[in-house]
Every structure is written in C-alpha cells, then in structure tokens.
Amino acid sequence: MSKSKKSFRPKARVPRGLRDQSGAQLQAERWMLDTIAGVYARYGFELLDTPAFEYADALGKFLPDQDRPNEGVFSFQDDDEQWLSMRYDLTAPLARYVAENYDSLPKPFRRYQWGPVWRNEKPGPGRFRQFIQIDADSVGAPGMAADAEMIAMMADCMDALGIARGDYVVRINNRKILDGILETDAEISPTDPASEEKWLTAMRALDKHDRFGWEGVEKLLGEGRKDESGDYTKGAGLSRENIDNVRTSLSAAFTVSGAPSSPSAQPSGQLSKYVPGDIDKLVDRLGRSTIGLQGLSELEEIAACLAALGIGSDQVVFDPYVVRGLGYYTGPVFEVELTFEAENEQGEMARFGSVGSGGRYDGLVEMFKGVEVPATGCSFGVSRLMAALEALGKTQTDEGQSPVVVLVMDKERIADYLVMVKELRDSGICAEMYMGGSGMRAQMKYADKRRAPLVVIEGEDERAVAQVTLKDLILGEQLSNEISDNEEWRSGAQAQVSVPRAGLVEGVRNMLIRIDGRQG
C-alpha cells in the first residue's frame, strides 16, 4: 500500500488458456456429463478413473525431452528424476491400464471415463489448455459391431442432450478407403517408404476439406497453399492427373452418376442408406486396391449394424473427408458435427463444428503388450458441447439452487434468524442468513446478486405482530420494469406478503411454487 514498504504483491490472474467456472455453468456441465454417462452406462460400459498424470513414456508419442519438456504436454520430473506428464487424453491411460491389468480384466474390456485433460498448446476461443473429455472404449473387440456401437452411441448422446435431428450429424469413414484411393489414383501408400511422406501430406490435405473446400485441398495435394496471413504450406506434390483421379473417386461418394444401379447389385442393402453417392462407382474406382475394398466391406458391416440399431440416415452419413489422427487410427473413423449456426460472443454467426470423435486403434495396447489388441472408442469434448448447448438454450440448470435469504434486520436477534434458516433447511429449502455486516439495502442487493427467489424479513414491525414479510424478488423485478416511471418504487410493498411467523415454511414454499409456476 504505502510506497515505503514496497511489499511484493502478486498479480491476481488465471494462467492463459485456463479458466474459472462458476455455479450455473458447472451445473450445466454436470448435467451434460450425467446425460452422456447415462447413455454410456446403458450400453453396458463400466466406469473407470485414472490419475491426472502418468509416466511420460506411458503416454506414447509426445515424449518430453530435456530441452523442451513441455512441448505439447505438461511434464515434470519426479524425485527419482523420472519424467511425468499430465494426460492429454483418456485413451493412452486406458491402454496403460489395460496392459497393466490385462490378465484380470474381462475381454473385451468396455469402460467409460470422464475427466480433465491438459494440452500445452495455443488456446483459442472455446479451446483451453485444460478441458474435459468423456470417453467410451471397447478394448479387445475386433469386429465392426464394436465400431458401429460407438457411432450409434454418439448419435444417441446427441438425442439425449436434446439436440434435434438435423442439427447434428455423425460423419463416418474408413481410413482404408482413403488408403485405397491414394493407392489406385496417386500410387502412394503409407507402407511404401518412398511415398510415406507424400501419403502423410495428402491425408492432412484431405482432412482440411471442411475448412478450405476442394479448392484448398487441391492446392495442398499439389504444389502448396498460401493462407490469408501470407504463410505458405508446402503441398504433397501430386501430379495434375493424380489429383483429378483422387477427386473423381471422392466425388463418387457424394454424387450419383450415370445409370441408376440396380439395388441387387449392392452386396449390402444397408450401406446405400448412409452413402449419399454411388457405391458401385466407388467399388469400381477401388477395384485394384485390396485395402480399399476391405475398407468398403468393413463399412458395409458397420452399416448393417447401424441399421439394426435403428440409426437413421438423418443421424449418420458417410464422408470420405473424415481423416482424424494419423498414426493412431487404423480403420473406421468418425466425428460428430453440429450443423447449425449460432451467434457467438461477437454477434457473428458461427458454426461449432466437431464436438466429438472416435475410431479404431488396433495398435495402441500393443505398445505395452507386444501383442495386437484391437480397440475402438469415442470421445466428446465437453467444453465445445457446452458452448453449443448454451447457444441452443438447451442447458439445464437447477434454479432451485439459489438460496432464500433471511435478512438480518436486528443484529441482537441473530439466533432468531438462525432458527428460521434451520426450519427452512429441515424442510428441504435452500436458505441462508445474511452473513455480511451491512444494512438492509446492501442485504437486498446481495440477495439480488445471488439470484435469491425471495427474502425473509423480520424487523420490529413484524415481530410485534408475530409475522414475517416475504418478498418475491423475481416478481418485484418484473413490476419495476413495467412501472418504473414514477417514484412509486419507494412504496416497496409490491411483490411482498405477510405470513404468520409460525407459518414461515409454508409461506416460503407457497411463494416458491408460485415463482416456479410463473417461470413455467
């Protein structure tokens, strides 16, 4: 305070990319987690929790090194100098858990899990360095039914959250189909050392279709692309002919061309349900690629399962541009996208995009066990879903959490006020006595800020006639909005009633019911 003392005072600020969350927001988030967890549990998954950090080598790829221990992940050294890292997702810890407890677990092991994860990367709007994920995975499940279940479950979650059909879509793909297309149309393959780099770049290019459109993808498949800020991204260097071939194959998935194919020509009657384009043509294009055809046949299996699970084409659609993480997913991949637009904080119309994703990763547990353990899973990003639900007005908050405030009109009578709050609490009503030191006006302001539905007033006047005054703050606010022209606000008696002191609980309950009824 005084300059002579020069006391050090830390600046009160939350670290960048992190945030505080308060009451209503947390309640909405809890409701969302409960809703999704409820769906997962109904599908038969069991709950698991693992620690916030792991030995760094157990988290796989992003190993810290001495120079940059916090690149991507947050890391620190234990007393024995072993590196520990904060988990950056829930899948790597699951793989560690399964490997560590392999013999005692039921196979397949089907678990769900939610909790915060940390990533040390540049924060953006709706992107934080700590955020919550909620995942479900089947480990040791080789069949496509397990993948189909994930897809169906994600769609079910969106329904359960109250997001209308058409406002979301689960886009599904199989990475083997893309491998097939790149193999036949561009002669590149991930297993061929000569073209591995091209394959990576090409896959990344396709992944950007939703942001840049085909025009941008084409540049990235070819020479490269310059962005708005003038930054240049080097492309995969495919030839004009190769790029055109890739486009022809991809477009078969979206558009029906030539003569309509006979239904009997399709091996599965269900795949066409989820593919907006021409399956025969796609088969034709992939003809020379065994991996491509395998991908397609896996997709057929998934489609059959989805149909059996009652999933409609208004929920799930095939989209060959879904790529997801490279070097991680091995087959089917999918993501949930919100398709509606909503006004953001700046008043601009914005899309929310992908709020969840998943896919098959048959190589992850192998990292620990040395044997391949097929696995598939899905994950929702809770923060982005929250933002979207808020925009839709679909968040559920429990308004009953705001307390009834008992005013302290007479500091000599605090025991009396404590008796009142106890009576209210004993009958299940959230209530508190004002614990500050200020006068009545400040107490009203306090109650207002707490969004208290009503206040209880017992001053000299009330006590003289063994009554209490109950003031409906919500009705009072409405009245003041409508009639605030003159200075009749001072009459103050609006929106309040007197009840006998002995009928406090009943009076409060009745007023709460009236408030609840008004708010529908």
Next chain:
RNA sequence: GCCGCCUUAGCUCAGUUGGUUAGAGCGCUGGAUUGUGGAUUCAGAGGUCCCCCGUUCAAGCCGGGGAGGCGGUACCA
C-alpha cells in the same frame, strides 16, 4: 512454430504537432429518499497509460527489445 493486428480504470473506449493534476460512459462502494435490489440524485474509491531499455529539458504519445491478447496458419493424441 510462422504471419498480421492490438495493449490507457473492473468493462467499453477518448486522449491534440511529445508539455503541468490522464478523462468519459457503464459498473462498483457509500449516502439521501420512514425498513427494501431494479428508478432518481449526490458523493467516493479505483490507473506501474503492459514491462524494460533508449532519445529528449520533457514520453501514454517517438525508437529498440520483451511479455500478453486477438485473428489466421502449421502441428495435433
């Protein structure tokens, strides 16, 4: 990581060719209006002009460096 823009009160922002005590609105705190939040009115608190170095008699303003924020882009489990 790379590119561009930005940084003055809690918030949104003024601030002249460099010139004395840096302002407004909203918000906040307190008072008035019999014992009442939202009306009216009066008053008050609140600033390292992002930080450091430099130029100058003099820097919120000019120069250099750094940090932080925003928007792209790259990487991404």
